[in-house]
Amino acid sequence: MTAYIVRRVLYTIPLVLGVCFFTFVLFDMVFSPRELAIQELGKHADEQQIADLMRSRGWDKGLFYNAEAGGLKSLTDTRFVNHMSKLLLFRFGRTAKTHEPIGRKIREGMVPSLTLTVPIFVLGLIIGICLSLMVAYFQATYLDLGAVVVCVAFMSISILVYILAGQWLLAQHLRLFPIYGYAGGIHAGRFLILPIAIAVIKGLGGDVRFYRTVLLEEVGRDYVRTARAKGLGERLILFKHVLKNAMIPVLTRTVLAIPFLFMGSLLLENFFGIPGLGNMTIEAVANGDTRVMAAMVYLGALLFAFGNLMTDISYTLVDPRVRLR
Amino acid sequence: MRRGASRFARAFWFGLLPLGLLLVGCSNDPYPPPGDEKVMYGVLGEDPHGLDPVQAGDTLSHGIISQMYESLFEYHYLERPYALKPCLAESMPEVSADGLVYTIRIKRGVHFQDDACFVATGGKGRELTAGDFVYAIKRLADFANKPRGWWLLQGKVVGLDEFNEESVETAAAGGKMDYDQPVAGLSAPDRYTLQIRLKERYPQLKYALQMSYTAAVPREAVEYYGEDFVNRPVGTGPFRLKEWRKRWKLVLERNPTHRDDFYPDRGEPGDREAGLLDAAGSKLPLVDEVYYTIVSEAQPAWLLFKQGYRDASGISKDNFNQAITPAKELSDEFEAKGIRLTKFPEMVVYYVAFNMKNPVVGTNKKLRQAMSLAYDTEWRIEHFANGRAVSAQGPIPPGMFGYDPELKNPYKQFDPEKARQKLAEAGYPGGIGPDGERLEITYDIGSAVPAARQAALVFAGDMEAIGIKVDIQTNTWAEFLRKNKDGRLQVFGVGWILDYPDPENFLQLLYGPNKAPGPNGSNYDNPEFNRLFERMKAMDDTPERLVIIRKMVDIVVEDAPWIPGTHSVSYTLHHQWVKNVKPHAITGGNLKYRDVDMQLCKRLRRQWNRPNYGAVGVFLAVTACAALLLGALRRGSAVRSAQP
Numbered sequence: 001m002t003a004y005i006v007r008r009v010l011y012t013i014p015l016v017l018g019v020c021f022f023t024f025v026l027f028d029m030v031f032s033p034r035e036l037a038i039q040e041l042g043k044h045a046d047e048q049q050i051a052d053l054m055r056s057r058g059w060d061k062g063l064f065y066n067a068e069a070g071g072l073k074s075l076t077d078t079r080f081v082n083h084m085s086k087l088l089l090f091r092f093g094r095t096a097k098t099h100e101p102i103g104r105k106i107r108e109g110m111v112p113s114l115t116l117t118v119p120i121f122v123l124g125l126i127i128g129i130c131l132s133l134m135v136a137y138f139q140a141t142y143l144d145l146g147a148v149v150v151c152v153a154f155m156s157i158s159i160l161v162y163i164l165a166g167q168w169l170l171a172q173h174l175r176l177f178p179i180y181g182y183a184g185g186i187h188a189g190r191f192l193i194l195p196i197a198i199a200v201i202k203g204l205g206g207d208v209r210f211y212r213t214v215l216l217e218e219v220g221r222d223y224v225r226t227a228r229a230k231g232l233g234e235r236l237i238l239f240k241h242v243l244k245n246a247m248i249p250v251l252t253r254t255v256l257a258i259p260f261l262f263m264g265s266l267l268l269e270n271f272f273g274i275p276g277l278g279n280m281t282i283e284a285v286a287n288g289d290t291r292v293m294a295a296m297v298y299l300g301a302l303l304f305a306f307g308n309l310m311t312d313i314s315y316t317l318v319d320p321r322v323r324l325r
Numbered sequence: 326m327r328r329g330a331s332r333f334a335r336a337f338w339f340g341l342l343p344l345g346l347l348l349v350g351c352s353n354d355p356y357p358p359p360g361d362e363k364v365m366y367g368v369l370g371e372d373p374h375g376l377d378p379v380q381a382g383d384t385l386s387h388g389i390i391s392q393m394y395e396s397l398f399e400y401h402y403l404e405r406p407y408a409l410k411p412c413l414a415e416s417m418p419e420v421s422a423d424g425l426v427y428t429i430r431i432k433r434g435v436h437f438q439d440d441a442c443f444v445a446t447g448g449k450g451r452e453l454t455a456g457d458f459v460y461a462i463k464r465l466a467d468f469a470n471k472p473r474g475w476w477l478l479q480g481k482v483v484g485l486d487e488f489n490e491e492s493v494e495t496a497a498a499g500g501k502m503d504y505d506q507p508v509a510g511l512s513a514p515d516r517y518t519l520q521i522r523l524k525e526r527y528p529q530l531k532y533a534l535q536m537s538y539t540a541a542v543p544r545e546a547v548e549y550y551g552e553d554f555v556n557r558p559v560g561t562g563p564f565r566l567k568e569w570r571k572r573w574k575l576v577l578e579r580n581p582t583h584r585d586d587f588y589p590d591r592g593e594p595g596d597r598e599a600g601l602l603d604a605a606g607s608k609l610p611l612v613d614e615v616y617y618t619i620v621s622e623a624q625p626a627w628l629l630f631k632q633g634y635r636d637a638s639g640i641s642k643d644n645f646n647q648a649i650t651p652a653k654e655l656s657d658e659f660e661a662k663g664i665r666l667t668k669f670p671e672m673v674v675y676y677v678a679f680n681m682k683n684p685v686v687g688t689n690k691k692l693r694q695a696m697s698l699a700y701d702t703e704w705r706i707e708h709f710a711n712g713r714a715v716s717a718q719g720p721i722p723p724g725m726f727g728y729d730p731e732l733k734n735p736y737k738q739f740d741p742e743k744a745r746q747k748l749a750e751a752g753y754p755g756g757i758g759p760d761g762e763r764l765e766i767t768y769d770i771g772s773a774v775p776a777a778r779q780a781a782l783v784f785a786g787d788m789e790a791i792g793i794k795v796d797i798q799t800n801t802w803a804e805f806l807r808k809n810k811d812g813r814l815q816v817f818g819v820g821w822i823l824d825y826p827d828p829e830n831f832l833q834l835l836y837g838p839n840k841a842p843g844p845n846g847s848n849y850d851n852p853e854f855n856r857l858f859e860r861m862k863a864m865d866d867t868p869e870r871l872v873i874i875r876k877m878v879d880i881v882v883e884d885a886p887w888i889p890g891t892h893s894v895s896y897t898l899h900h901q902w903v904k905n906v907k908p909h910a911i912t913g914g915n916l917k918y919r920d921v922d923m924q925l926c927k928r929l930r931r932q933w934n935r936p937n938y939g940a941v942g943v944f945l946a947v948t949a950c951a952a953l954l955l956g957a958l959r960r961g962s963a964v965r966s967a968q969p
Contacts, residue, residue: 035803040471047810047842052468056496098375098571099552105571142958164624171353172628174937174944179632180625181355181618182573191355271622275573282621283371283572 001316004324005309012305019301020087023294024080025063031288033059039288040096058082083294092295097287102295105280113264113276115188120199121261125254128204132211133238136219147208154205159198163271166198180273195268214249218242247318255311259303263296353934355618355634362613363923365903365916368620368635372571375555379465381537382473391914392577392615393438394540394560397429397458397519398531400911402918403592403601406726407826407910409531413453413541413561415517417531424526424863429534431455431517435584437541440559442549450582453561455513457541460504462511462521464547465538467502468492474538477824481530483510483522504544526863532825537913563610563917577615577916588905588918601907610917611905633930636903636921640896645711648898653712662933663901669908670715670894672722674831675820677784677888678847683815686766687848691751693885696766696816697736698744699791700888705783709776713896717889719878720831724910726866727828727874734882737889744791756792765794769817771805780818810842818890819846826910828874829862835881849886902926 037053054060058079061068066078075081086093092102135147171179177194218224219242227237264278273279277296284292315322356366373386378394381387399412411417415430437443437450445451462482465472466489478485485508492502510522523530533539546559558566563586564577590605604611620626623641630638640648648659648666655666677700681687686696702716718734721727748756753764768784770777778799785795795816800808808814821844824830833839836858837850857877864870881887899906904920 032803035801038803038806049468052493052497053471094552097372098555100556100571143955167625167628172632174940175353175632175934176351176936176941178353178355179628180620180622183357187357190351271625273573273618273620273625275570279572286371286621 001313001324005313008305008309008312012302012309015305016298016301017084020084020294020298021080023297024083027290027293028063028079031290033057036096036288036290087294087298093291095284095292096289102292105292106277106295106299109264109275109277109280110262111276112182112188112274113269113278114261116192116195116268116274116276117261117265119192119196120203120265121254121257123196124200124203124207127200128207129211129243129250131204132208132215133243135208135212136215136242137234137238139216139219147212151205151209154202155209159202159267162198162202163195163267166194167271170194180271182272182274191272191274195265195272195274199265199268210253211246211250214246215242218246221245244318248315251314251318252311255314256307258310259307260300262303263300351936353632353936354930355629356616359923359927361923363611363921364614364616365612365919365921366635367615367617367637368626368629369575369617370619370626371621372569372619373575376558376566376569377470377555378461378537378540378542378560379470379472379474380555387537387913389575389577389617390537390540390558391562392564392916393558393562393566393580394537394542395562395914396535396537396540397431398535400535400909400913401589402909402915403589403596403907405593406724409535412535414534418534424528425523427521427523427530429455429458429519429521431458431519432584433517435561436582437543437546437559437561438565438580438582440546440557442543442546442557442559444545444549451543451545453541454516455519456516457543458519458539459508459511459513460544461539461542463488463502463504463508464542466492466508469496469502472538474533474536477533477536477538481523481525481527482508483524484508485510528863528865529825529827529829532827535825535913562914564615567614572619572621574619575617577617579610579613583610586917596907601905604905604918604920611920612916615916630898633900633926633933637897637899637906640898642711649711649896659898663929665899665901665906667897667899667906667908668713668894669897670723670892672725672823672826672910673820673893674717674720674722675818675890675893676717676720677816677818677890679816679886680812680814680846681848681850681886682812685764686815689751690884691747692753693888694736695744695747695751695753695791696788696793697734697885697888698738698740698747699787699793700737700784700890701739701787702737702891703739705780706891709780709783710891710893714891714893717892719882719889720834720887721828721874721878722823722831722892725823725826725828725831727871727878729875729878732878732882734889736882736885741790748791748793753792756794763792763794765796767796767798767815769798769800769805769808769814771800771802771817771819773799773801777818784818806842809846812841812848814846817846820890823910829858832858832861832874832877835886847886849881849884851880851884854880900926900929902929 033054034050037050037057037059040053051060061077061079061082064075064078064080066074068074090103092106094101095105131147135144138144167179171177171194178191182188182191215238224237224242227241262277264276264281266278266282268274269276269278270282280292281296283289284296312324316324369385369389371385373389374380374383375386376390376393378390381390395413397412397414398409398417401408401410409417411432413432413435415432419428420426431453435453437453439448439450441448443449443451462478462485464470465474465478466485468489469492475489479489480486488502488506488508495502510524512520514520521530541561543559546557547554550557556569561584563580563583565580567576567578569575586609588604588607588609588611590602592601596602618629618635620629623643626635627638627641627644629635648656650656655664659666679686679693686693706712706714706716715723716737718732718737719729721729723730745755748754752759756764758764766788768781770781778797781797785797788795805814805817821831821834834844835847835849835854836845837852837855839845840848840850854877857873857880861870861873861877864873895908897908902922902925904922905918909915
């Protein structure tokens with residue numbers, strides 16, 4: 001297993017480098033250094049000032065080849081190498097607008113993000129599995145049919161609709177929750193109930209459909225028939241036997257999601273004003289702050305690789321037949 | 326099976342009860358419980374771009390910075406036309422006879438706010454001196470600070486341009502400027518006297534000394550906080566920064582060591598009746614705290630205003646019909662809430678510019694006049710601005726010295742018939758040129774936002790109506806600037822927002838030597854206009870100046886290097902608990918004059934935001950019924966599956 005983990009970790013190197021490479025090229029196309037310089041200097045900037053700023057930032061060097069430097073330096077003193085060498089060592093630098101260390105901002109933003117995403121994840125998982133067990137239990141009844149209709153509807157309507165409808169109904173009309181805002185510590189709860197409820201409900205559609213399919217596949221197997229023949233109760237069969245055996249696909253879906261809880265939620269945070277990492281990323285996109293974007297993409301790639309690895313390892317925990325070599 | 330069903334129902338009821346209890350304790354108030362302080366609540370669309378005065382280039386950042394930092398002069402809050410009065414200066418500047426030497430006395434006994442950066446005094450704010458302004462102006466000239474206001478003093482102060490050039494070199498080499506190095510035109514002959522020596526007459530200097538760019542900045546703070554200075558404002562202003570959490574909130578609080586600063590006792594006629602002088606003589610600021618929430622989405626920001634959780638709001642296009650009736654008055658719903666509407670002409674001009682260097686439009690005056698006649702301003706005002714704009718006749722917006730309400734630009738009266746006639750005179754009868762081809766014009770826009778595109782399409786439609794074909798080019802702002810610099814634009818739409826209330830700020834957009842890449846994007850260069858401009862810019866607002874300005878406007882109207890579009894009118898809503906609201910064309914440190922009736926605010930908020938328990942009850946009842954029905958259904962299916 002150690003060898004397997006080492007191998008997998010090595011696999012992540014080209015993956016992460018590749019992701020960073022593509023995003024770097026893309027960012028450069030969308031937010032060209034010249035444009036960033038103009039944005040920074042404002043409406044009265046002249047050509048000379050723009051050129052000066054670009055030179056002082058090293059933005060006038062080549063992307064991958066710096067003809068001016070000469071020798072080996074023409075390959076190493078380029079924008080890409082400068083960018084990557086800092087990124088790989090987690091030296092993210094400071095934000096463009098307010099010169100705050102990006103590392104600190106990420107650590108600070110993680111707290112509100114986690115207070116939002118962890119309850120969504122846990123509640124979504126528990127409610128999703130319970131409901132899908134129920135639906136599987138009532139398989140081929142009107143309840144099951146109704147659940148299919150509701151689930152498909154949930155899956156096909158955009159979360160924006162839920163957000164706006166939730167804000168309109170619960171916050172504006174029933175006046176139960178604040179429409180927007182955040183508070184630290186214990187007071188955060190009031191602001192989080194609505195977005196959490198919306199995200200859980202929105203997530204249920206897909207989850208219930210997925211878990212139900214997985215569960216039903218298991219229900220059709222021989223051991224279930226044997227258990228029924230033995231006279232075990234339906235509830236016991238579902239919770240004790242079927243659920244355990246359906247864990248592999250469930251784990252694939254959930255363990256992979258865990259690392260991304262740290263990244264926050266772009267839409268929910270933006271619409272409800274929760275000052276987490278999703279919100280920070282949106283702001284970076286709006287301001288063309290490529291350093292923040294690059295840091296988030298890099299962390300995202302690392303977390304994705306980590307999540308994949310965790311998923312594989314978790315298989316061995318729930319299914320003794322799986323061996324990692 | 327019956328037992329199972331009842332257990333299911335019991336679980337359901339046990340779940341419902343706490344849910345109901347939870348909802349009883351709910352409220353939609355987004356703020357921490359208030360104390361007895363007077364608090365103003367506002368919304369910012371995004372975080373300020375840092376709080377360094379030399380970077381206060383955008384309205385939003387400047388609006389915050391100017392509450393904490395003060396400059397030598399400030400605008401009268403109530404008096405019109407806009408006039409400056411001393412702020413940190415003791416009096417208005419003494420100007421030498423040749424207009425080149427400005428001597429400004431500084432108020433004594435003004436202190437910076439207490440801050441940890443004042444190490445020598447153990448955190449107590451130091452007294453303000455003239456040296457602080459010398460330092461601040463040098464900072465404005467230092468390229469390393471990315472100053473957005475350097476253009477104000479560029480080429481004006483003796484020795485300052487050399488300082489600026491050196492700072493560019495230093496920044497490129499990775500070094501730091503030495504602020505002890507003297508600049509010939511900037512000096513502090515004594516502790517409370519500032520002297521500025523100019524290279525040429527520049528009466529607009531007083532406006533530059535009002536802006537946050539030249540606000541007093543303590544050197545201690547810049548050096549103590551380094552890169553973090555943009556987040557740690559230390560000024561002399563009425564407020565100081567209490568808390569700034571990015572993308573969340575920005576809270577200002579009363580600066581307890583703010584100088585003696587009092588509410589004005591003079592205003593325009595009508596101000597007394599409007600209650601604007603009730604606070605005359607009160608010590609400023611009038612409120613204890615200003616609480617801004619950062620709300621980037623328009624919809625929640627609007628709802629927060631309707632709920633009473635922010636004091637003031639603009640009106641977006643989407644919500645316009647909710648708040649304003651077709652007669653441009655407040656709707657009944659808003660009237661009933663006691664909300665007040667302020668309409669206010671902004672000092673802005675939006676226009677379509679012709680590149681005068683372009684061989685087609687630049688040399689053909691009649692063609693430009695024809696296109697101007699075909700431009701339907703009223704339609705645009707109604708459909709793009711909900712009526713919130715006035716048709717521009719020339720470059721100077723209403724409210725500005727030199728604006729002529731009587732002016733009727735003969736080429737700005739929408740008249741397609743006359744336009745066709747002019748077009749024929751221009752050599753393009755029916756839009757067909759001498760070569761037998763249809764006239765084709767390129768119209769460039771510097772943004773891909775839908776509004777810019779729509780405006781361009783309407784322009785194309787207007788021109789099509791008289792037979793001119795328009796090719797619309799969408800650019801990024803950077804591309805647009807580059808095309809402008811290279812003279813590759815033909816016809817394009819832009820706007821200008823004033824920097825200071827002097828007509829020079831608008832007329833310079835047409836001054837020959839300012840041509841691209843300068844602000845004169847149309848490359849208009851009329852020797853007579855240039856000559857008048859040079860005379861006018863160094864004059865005070867005298868009747869003689871007015872005559873010259875009128876003459877200049879007439880030249881521009883006849884030459885038609887622009888199609889003057891619109892001057893926008895801003896509509897602002899205020900709740901009734903906000904007091905001393907008077908719109909001002911120049912955003913600045915005006916929050917200190919505002920007051921709130923906290924009792925009224927709290928009462929109305931409670932009244933408007935009582936949770937709607939009735940509807941909640943109905944909702945829960947419906948859910949309960951559905952659950953019971955489901956239980957019954959389940960029993961039915963259980964019975965069915967029990968049958969062999």
